[in-house]
């Protein structure tokens with residue numbers, strides 16, 4: 001396994017005060033965002049809308065959830081593969097995660113909370129809802145910038161209306177001495193976009209196009225904004241999702257969170273403006289959730305690039 005280095009991913013400031021479309025700082029940030037996504041498939045957003053208080057609250061909520069008995073956690077099921085409870089898998093025994101579907105809606109947050117705590121848990125519900133909404137705003141800023149920069153903003157408005165958000169709350173048990181340290185196998189996300197956040201314990205590594213693994217430094221105000229496979233197809237290959245993995249460093253448990261976007265009930269069509277003689281159309285229109293189903297078939301799991309196998313031209 002190649003060793004990782006403590007090197008740098010692009011870091012981009014998102015301070016909401018000076019980020020209004022049309023301003024100079026908006027277009028400067030937009031240039032940085034698109035360059036980072038094209039070069040790395042991701043970047044570190046420094047985002048001041050998540051306060052230290054919210055950072056602490058969401059991780060205590062997450063710990064409270066993951067401390068529930070397994071027989072409660074397994075009630076978190078979904079018709080979409082890997083959107084519900086996943087844990088104690090033989091390949092990644094340290095990993096355990098739950099998923100809140102439609103996490104930016106009160107209904108989504110309440111349904112999940114009532115399933116886990118039939119007698120209620122108002123604080124958990126409020127915290128996860130607020131966190132998801134604040135991160136969804138970051139996702140929308142980023143996507144607005146990307147689509148503007150490619151001249152396809154009107155198509156993004158369509159996607160936005162059909163975007164659903166999945167919040168995953170994840171724990172990696174600290175490995176015992178002698179136990180394998182792999183927390184999650186190298187993969188690209190099947191989402192459109194992902195935003196990852198971690199508590200103080202390191203472990204997330206992201207692969208650059210040069211094949212170097214970069215270890216991501218945690219900080220309460222840092223978020224990894226990362227493209228998923230669906231974004232690569234939609235941008236006709238301009239933005240490629242980076243491979244990433246989790247390798248546990250010490251013996252301490254590690255907590256992380258991911259907000260993932262998926263396009264529901266809308267066929268994702270590659271904007272015609274993004275294909276020309278120089279860059280012919282690389283992907284047929286596709287249904288995001290059918291693509292996820294395909295990924296979890298034997299053929300999908302075997303394929304080197306599932307989205308290309310699924311709808312590549």
Ligand SMILES: O=C(O)CCC(=O)C(=O)O
Pocket residue numbers: 168170184189196197198204244246256257258
């Ligand atoms: O735990 C992390 O930091 C990464 C999680 C991840 O890559 C995923 O859930 O897809």
Ligand SMILES: [Fe+2]
Pocket residue numbers: 187188189244
């Ligand atoms: Fe991932």
